[in-house]
Amino acid sequence: MNHRIAIAGSDIAFDCAEDQSVLDAALRAGIELPYSCRKGVCGNCAGGIAQGEVEGLGGAAIRNESCTPEQVLYCMCTPRTDLQIRPVGWQRIDPGARGRFTARVFRNQLAAPDVSVLQLRLPAGQRAKFHAGQYLQLALEDGSTRCYSMANAPHESDALTLHVRHVPGGAFSARVPLLQQGDLLEVELPFGAVTLEPGSPKPLVFVAGGTGFAPIQSILDDMAKRRIERPITLIWGARRAEGIYLRSAVAKWQRRWPDSFRFVAALSEEDGVEEAFAGRVDEALHTHCPDLADHTVYACGSPGMVQAVRELAVQRLGLAAADFHADVFVEGPALSAAESAAA
Template identity: 40%
Template sequence: MPFKLTINPGPHLCEADAQQSVLQSALDAGFMLPYGCRDGACGSCKGRVLEGRVDHGRASENTLSLAERAEGLALFCCAKPLTDLAIQVREVRRTTDIPIKKLPCRVQALERPAPDVMVLTLKLPANDQFRFLAGQYIDFLLAGGKRRSFSIANAPEHSGEMELHIRLVPGGQFTEHVFNTLKERDILRFEGPLGSFFLREDAKPVVMVAGGTGFAPMKGIIEHLIAEGAQRPVTLYWGARDRQGLYMHDLAQQWTEQLPGFKFVPVISDSTDDWNGRTGLVHKAALEDFPDMSGVQAYVCGAPPMVDAARVDFAAAGLPEAEFFADSFSFSADAVS
């Protein structure tokens, strides 16, 4: 017998299946709660249990501490209901606004801007419109029920095609296939759009922090802002180990001429003699320029350690919890199988 689920703000009412996460029950009922990785790593789905009890499942203490659990917080991508529930999240949207679909796509182009990065361009079905918000991601649907998640790197205005940035994972079944055997005109299947990583409407300055291919959703958001003729101040900090890791450096620099109020700050962690720019941890570079973050919105995308560090340090600099949006690139448990 399913439990009753009340979602705030709202309230919105639906059923919660005891065998699946609270997030999945909400999505199945047509309500999109904040979420990103769906694996308990990014913390985007963190909210409060107002009434009832949950099983926290695989939620790690790095993302949801014991103190937070005691205060009634939960990661709704991991939490399963044990009773009827009332929960509080940052925002609730209708999934029917932009429907999630399963579609085929055809490989249109494969380009390698860096030795370990592939830019994959996909042709979408002409007879089935695919809508998404800039910054969201898709899941490739693979044999055996496996999935691989990748952020959409183009703006919604670029209809008919989809661009993804794929980093090679040594031994990774899917990424090895992309780099070694995938070819133009091959057919893939995907589900999307997914996730709640997209730009919120506001007048506040935006601080973007990207690590590696975390640049992909930032690219989609910035190109969307350019297409809209936006005037909102945006600063993008893009970090990589070396210069090769900034695989679209020139494009990002061009945006300073196309988007009023845009600033690009590249950061590398391994200093070299031919690099005169910023060095060190990319989120620390943002803190140097924005020591008081009380008046900005922050969008952070990359590896879980970088996202976690930015969450903690930005909060210490005054960033309200509700103004931190993250997409954490965690790997599937079956990534190398």
């Protein structure tokens, strides 16, 4: 049975099937609500229910730590009745703007002991339309998908650059070191709404953990291309110095914004590294950005890292909750021992 969902204060309404999330129903209708992980972790899709009742998809929890008492996670709930929702934001999108491509491996470089930078090329004459900070879905042979953020800026629309951390037993990441030039991969994009707010003058703080640097690289390269001038702080965390695997990109931004770009490398398991902060990214944030009132923060990385940064920024450093944007990297299921052996 379908239920009707209306957006409060607008003339927008769309249908939602009983086995479909509110978020997916909106996206299918060409309405983009804020979202990222679509797995109930990041909290980006949290919004209010003005009228009606919802329940968790398959019994899933419809709230997490990022929700206020009035909010639910639109990605994890489905209507029990007709609804009126109050999202924190929405916009119309063209459902046909998302494209599927057969991409070809162009270059596969080991950037750190456990990170590959994978550059893909699209077929001749095809272009991928996306916003800096969005991600793609990569289809595997078993029908499952994996999500990776584009690290290149949107103007490089005939190519896609991915930062892939090697996860032991990972269904895709464990195979990345074996990919050769010319190998084909099936991708669909774009997904996600963790993008730069247009026109805002607020100082920006980016917090990356590991390959959470990828969407931030896309955003900063896009800002440089569009000549956007705002105060910028980038805090990039890794266990050891070798995990800060693209210092050349950081150096480029330091040259581009010599007076308004600040970089902090946070190393959680290595002391005594020159010009590096010894500790976690949330500790570095507290030290280097003690007052976040009237700032905008983007945190990209593991669920635990993002949650620690969110709690610190909002509860202790004065950041408005609406100015926190998260891209949570949730790992897919690992291969079984038998599958790993077969691979």
